[in-house]
Amino acid sequence: MTxxxxxxxxxxxxxxxxxxTSYSIEAExxxxxxxxxxxxxxxxxxxxxxxxxxxxxxxxxxFNAIRQLAEQGSPSDLVTVGEYLESRQKLEDAGxxxxxGVLARDTPSAANIKAYALIVLERSIDRQRQAAASQxxxxxxxxxxxxxxxxxxxxxxxxxxxxxxxxWHKAFPAVRWAVPGLIPEGVAILAGSPKIGKSWLALGVAVxxxxxxxxxxxxxxxxxxxxxxxxxxTQRRLxxxxxxxxxxxxGQPSGRLHFVTEWPRLHAGGVERFERxxxxxxxxxxxxxDTLEKVRPHTASLDRSMYTAxx
Numbered sequence: 365m366t367x368x369x370x371x372x373x374x375x376x377x378x379x380x381x382x383x384x385t386s387y388s389i390e391a392e393x394x395x396x397x398x399x400x401x402x403x404x405x406x407x408x409x410x411x412x413x414x415x416x417x418x419x420x421x422x423x424x425x426x427f428n429a430i431r432q433l434a435e436q437g438s439p440s441d442l443v444t445v446g447e448y449l450e451s452r453q454k455l456e457d458a459g460x461x462x463x464x465g466v467l468a469r470d471t472p473s474a475a476n477i478k479a480y481a482l483i484v485l486e487r488s489i490d491r492q493r494q495a496a497a498s499q500x501x502x503x504x505x506x507x508x509x510x511x512x513x514x515x516x517x518x519x520x521x522x523x524x525x526x527x528x529x530x531x532w533h534k535a536f537p538a539v540r541w542a543v544p545g546l547i548p549e550g551v552a553i554l555a556g557s558p559k560i561g562k563s564w565l566a567l568g569v570a571v572x573x574x575x576x577x578x579x580x581x582x583x584x585x586x587x588x589x590x591x592x593x594x595x596x597x598t599q600r601r602l603x604x605x606x607x608x609x610x611x612x613x614x615g616q617p618s619g620r621l622h623f624v625t626e627w628p629r630l631h632a633g634g635v636e637r638f639e640r641x642x643x644x645x646x647x648x649x650x651x652x653x654d655t656l657e658k659v660r661p662h663t664a665s666l667d668r669s670m671y672t673a674x675x
Contacts, residue, residue: 386491387419391483396423397471398480399430400441400464405474406434409481412515417488425449425458426467442468485515490636497633506631506661542588542650543569543579553656564605566652567592571609573650574621578611588649589620591641593627595658620647631661 395413398405415431418424429448433440442464449455458464489512496504526534540549547569556562572579576587594602602623610617622645628634642648653659 386494387487388483389420391480391487392418392420392423393467394471394480395477395484396426396430397467398474398477399427400445400468401471402474402477403434403439403441405477406430406440408474408478410434412478412481413485413488417484419487419491422458422463425454426464429454429458482516486512493636502632505633509631509635541585542573543583543585546579546583547650563594563596563654564609566654567605567609570621570650570652571606571611574618575611576618586649587618587620589622589645589647591622591624591645591648591651593624593651593653593659595625595627595654597625597654599623599625627659629661630659634659 395409399409410431413427415424415428418427426445426449429445430440433444433448438444442461446455446461446464449458455461489508493505493508496502496508541547542549554562554566569579570590570592571577572583573585573588574590576585579585597605602625606617628637638651641651
């Protein structure tokens, strides 16, 4: 979009909005533009987002107008939405007829409106999670995470059935490996009895990936960044272990292996921290959590999981 609505007007001048990571003006505009172009698109996003999910106040006004018209069975285009807002003295606050025109003009089609609506929802929940985290309302954060996961699952094509014929002809991309033939992309669990060397094995793999060396003494791996959550270790002990594991021909560490000895539990901001890490480090090939129990949500003593009991 080439134009954004004003937040306020003073002396005839528009005060531009300030960008932030907790909202996407472009996604909000694309949702509204798609609805103005294709009224049938309303059914695709009505169960995903609500007026309150829009960050921009003017966008909330426009979305509410479209919703009201849709519920009345009336068309929602530039004219009808503009007249609806004008009759309620909200048109100027929504950016005027000119801004409605920009929304429709700069949106190619409503084809991807569901994806844009999910972005709007994600940013809305992110703002709510930030507010809840500032008050340490961990149960609210967990509820919001569940809400987002539920909506995304309902809209995700992965949960739709596929026929045997379509599956037969479907082409899949090549599997990406952290360690070829052993650790593919996705989640892998290294399990075993306590004190048998799981952490040593994980550290050896981490060093091999970070240096682009040889894993397990025989598997060449491509180099990449590694995040290692050593949640039962100290930096002193990690240093001693690293000195023993690092191959002699490496000379010095690669600088691509990142250690962390403290991490919030998954329900208390841990998931969001993983997301930020992966965004800030796009070359990451491997993340190791040692151990999973240290980041899982706490469970009551009378309702301990089998994993916790075994651990």
